[in-house]
Amino acid sequence: MTALLPLVVIVPLIGAAVALVAARRPRLQVLASIVALAVVVVLSALLFVHVDAAGGQAVEVGGWPAPFGIVLVLDRLSALMLLISSIVLLAVLVFSVGQGMADGDTETPVSIYNPTYLILAAGVFNAFIAGDLFNLYVGFEILLVASYVLLTLSGTEERIRAGVTYIVVSLVSSLLFLAAIAMIYGATGTVNIAQMSERLRELPAEVQLILHIMLLVAFGIKAAIFPLSFWLPDSYPTAPAPVTAVFAGLLTKVGVYAILRTETALFPGDELSIPLLVIAGLTLLVGILGAVAQADIKRLLSFTLVSHIGYMIFGIALNTVAGMTATIYYVAHHIVAQTTLFLASGLIERQGGSASINRVGGLLKASPVLGVLFFLPAMNLGGIPPFSGFIGKTAVFLAGADVGTPLVWVVIAVGAVTSLLTLYALARVWNMAFWRGKEEVKDYSSPLLDHVEERPGGTATVTRSRTLPSLMTWATGGMVVVSIALTVFAGPLYAFSSRAGESLRGGDGYVETVFPDGTP
Amino acid sequence: MSATLVLIAVMAVLYASGVYLLLERSMTRVLIGFLLVGNATNILILVMAGRRGLAPFYEEGIPAEDYADPLPQALILTAIVITFGVSAFLMALIYRSWRIANADRVQDDLADVAVRSGGASGEEPSVPDEDTEFAERTRVGLLQEADNRRDLETAIDDSADDDDDREFRRGRTRGTDS
Numbered sequence: 060m061t062a063l064l065p066l067v068v069i070v071p072l073i074g075a076a077v078a079l080v081a082a083r084r085p086r087l088q089v090l091a092s093i094v095a096l097a098v099v100v101v102l103s104a105l106l107f108v109h110v111d112a113a114g115g116q117a118v119e120v121g122g123w124p125a126p127f128g129i130v131l132v133l134d135r136l137s138a139l140m141l142l143i144s145s146i147v148l149l150a151v152l153v154f155s156v157g158q159g160m161a162d163g164d165t166e167t168p169v170s171i172y173n174p175t176y177l178i179l180a181a182g183v184f185n186a187f188i189a190g191d192l193f194n195l196y197v198g199f200e201i202l203l204v205a206s207y208v209l210l211t212l213s214g215t216e217e218r219i220r221a222g223v224t225y226i227v228v229s230l231v232s233s234l235l236f237l238a239a240i241a242m243i244y245g246a247t248g249t250v251n252i253a254q255m256s257e258r259l260r261e262l263p264a265e266v267q268l269i270l271h272i273m274l275l276v277a278f279g280i281k282a283a284i285f286p287l288s289f290w291l292p293d294s295y296p297t298a299p300a301p302v303t304a305v306f307a308g309l310l311t312k313v314g315v316y317a318i319l320r321t322e323t324a325l326f327p328g329d330e331l332s333i334p335l336l337v338i339a340g341l342t343l344l345v346g347i348l349g350a351v352a353q354a355d356i357k358r359l360l361s362f363t364l365v366s367h368i369g370y371m372i373f374g375i376a377l378n379t380v381a382g383m384t385a386t387i388y389y390v391a392h393h394i395v396a397q398t399t400l401f402l403a404s405g406l407i408e409r410q411g412g413s414a415s416i417n418r419v420g421g422l423l424k425a426s427p428v429l430g431v432l433f434f435l436p437a438m439n440l441g442g443i444p445p446f447s448g449f450i451g452k453t454a455v456f457l458a459g460a461d462v463g464t465p466l467v468w469v470v471i472a473v474g475a476v477t478s479l480l481t482l483y484a485l486a487r488v489w490n491m492a493f494w495r496g497k498e499e500v501k502d503y504s505s506p507l508l509d510h511v512e513e514r515p516g517g518t519a520t521v522t523r524s525r526t527l528p529s530l531m532t533w534a535t536g537g538m539v540v541v542s543i544a545l546t547v548f549a550g551p552l553y554a555f556s557s558r559a560g561e562s563l564r565g566g567d568g569y570v571e572t573v574f575p576d577g578t579p
Numbered sequence: 580m581s582a583t584l585v586l587i588a589v590m591a592v593l594y595a596s597g598v599y600l601l602l603e604r605s606m607t608r609v610l611i612g613f614l615l616v617g618n619a620t621n622i623l624i625l626v627m628a629g630r631r632g633l634a635p636f637y638e639e640g641i642p643a644e645d646y647a648d649p650l651p652q653a654l655i656l657t658a659i660v661i662t663f664g665v666s667a668f669l670m671a672l673i674y675r676s677w678r679i680a681n682a683d684r685v686q687d688d689l690a691d692v693a694v695r696s697g698g699a700s701g702e703e704p705s706v707p708d709e710d711t712e713f714a715e716r717t718r719v720g721l722l723q724e725a726d727n728r729r730d731l732e733t734a735i736d737d738s739a740d741d742d743d744d745r746e747f748r749r750g751r752t753r754g755t756d757s
Binding site for chain 1: 601606613617620624627629651654657661664665668669672675679680
């Protein structure tokens with residue numbers, strides 16, 4: 060069963076190769092891409108069931124035994140991330156196929172887009188199953204290089220500008236990560252995470268702290284936590300809708316995943332808990348205040364994305380099993396909800412002709428289906444019961460209340476305010492874009508819009524509204540169904556997250572997975 | 580673990596100059612900065628490999644401690660390949676940016692300009708000339724650049740079309756001759 064594990068990386072890469080060779084035959088290319096990702100969805104579902112029954116598994120690539128060869132590790136956390144990310148990637152691919160069929164190849168030129176997208180998928184999957192710090196770095200690089208191409212697709216002036224910011228920032232974080240790997244290798248003589256986990260504990264505390272901070276900064280840039288998050292709202296909104304959706308859903312979560320591993324397998328102590336709690340609080344607050352001031356829906360969502368990373372960092376900073384459990388559930392919820400909202404905003408831009416809440420109106424009348432597709436994930440992200448966002452936030456807060464120090468209570472309060480402000484920002488989008496009549500848009504004034512900033516020089520222009528192709532609507536609808544499934548099956552999923560959180564504790568579960576007979 | 584002082588000094592110089600260049604505004608310099616910092620990191624990995632030793636080919640009778648550590652070399656190779664790919668992409672990006680804006684500077688984000696000038700701006704941020712350090716990026720500058728760009732693109736298109744054009748014209752002249 061675990062022999063299937065390398066396939067989750069290999070299949071998208073083969074799919075990318077086929078798609079590249081078939082560059083002149085769009086139908087074959089689309090078919091190859093969809094089949095490749097569908098296969099990965101099936102594989103991850105199988106692995107998910109298997110791992111839950113049998114516990115964590117390690118695969119030694121090429122038959123080389125663990126500390127010498129490269130090892131792939133699949134524990135419950137990786138399995139959940141694989142399953143959710145493969146479903147999201149498939150849905151977004153279908154969405155972009157629908158967009159390509161409707162518009163021709165202007166936004167997502169299929170000959171470049173599909174192979175790059177599959178390589179991005181391979182990088183994401185590789186990062187989730189890497190049992191080796193250097194392999195994690197390679198996974199990051201694969202997905203980053205693919206993301207550079209996707210972000211600067213069709214090379215318009217605005218995308219090049221946004222791309223330069225994104226690329227230079229990512230390069231710096233990668234080099235920092237590589238330097239951290241070099242230092243850790245110098246200190247412990249290994250790049251195997253499990254072996255490192257044992258050896259790092261024997262180092263002097265200050266050396267541990269330096270290595271710990273270097274890794275956190277490198278991953279923090281990728282996860283967009285507060286002082287390192289400035290690049291995200293600048294670069295994401297300019298990309299085509301499906302690209303933004305998949306970046307928002309997955310790329311930052313790969314960073315969060317890496318932080319989760321760092322805090323459990325590598326440095327299980329709580330010496331950085333307090334700085335992390337402060338950062339979580341600031342991320343929540345600064346991000347959401349940015350969101351409240353935005354008129355452009357994509358920019359607004361980018362800021363809420365930054366903000367909600369704070370909930371996950373909060374859960375991690377608590378450093379308890381309950382905190383980890385809540386974080387794992389929240390990550391799953393957030394990937395799905397955020398991606399769905401970005402897809403829905405792509406549809407809004409199509410239907411309304413603009414993504415600015417100053418310019419669009421009357422969408423509920425124009426397309427009731429779009430109303431449902433936006434409303435459900437928006438309420439979900441805002442944390443309204445009974446949706447998964449409510450369950451996730453409650454779980455994070457309860458885990459915090461268990462710890463109960465004054466600082467934790469402050470962060471809980473900040474989290475509750477953030478939740479309300481998210482709801483405010485999204486409800487305003489709903490009021491303006493959906494409830495307001497189309498004829499009211501001109502000369503509309505409302506105290507709600509007083510402090511809203513248009514994106515300067517951006518897409519405030521209104522293009523003609525286009526119809527919604529059924530494939531795009533269905534792909535978004537599929538994601539809404541997945542997010543509702545996260546709510547309906549919250550019980551089993553939460554129990555699963557709790558088993559995953561349990562096995563993360565202290566990093567011992569991870570070490571046992573890789574070295575069942577004791578560390579060499 | 581012992582390390583060579585020369586390598587450490589080289590690494591420090593590379594890091595320092597690389598970071599300096601990364602902070603420059605010209606994208607070509609950013610690229611060179613990236614290459615320098617990348618190489619500095621490779622040297623860091625090499626330094627972390629520990630003492631020097633024999634090439635790591637297994638021969639009987641040589642004790643294990645005499646070999647150099649082969650793993651960092653493999654890591655460096657991988658890092659070099661990744662740096663190579665990324666710099667190729669960066670060059671393409673710089674070329675594209677030069678084609679579009681006729682400049683290889685990192686472009687100002689209009690939102691940032693608006694924040695800097697302190698205006699709660701609408702879609703057109705008006706930046707007074709004296710308030711910005713990059714006078715050429717103000718509206719006049721932008722117009723100027725758009726002009727330059729158009730000229731440049733015409734020039735490039737002309738040069739690309741030249742051969743066909745000449746062929747075409749020659750054909751037409753011949754046509755009128757006969």
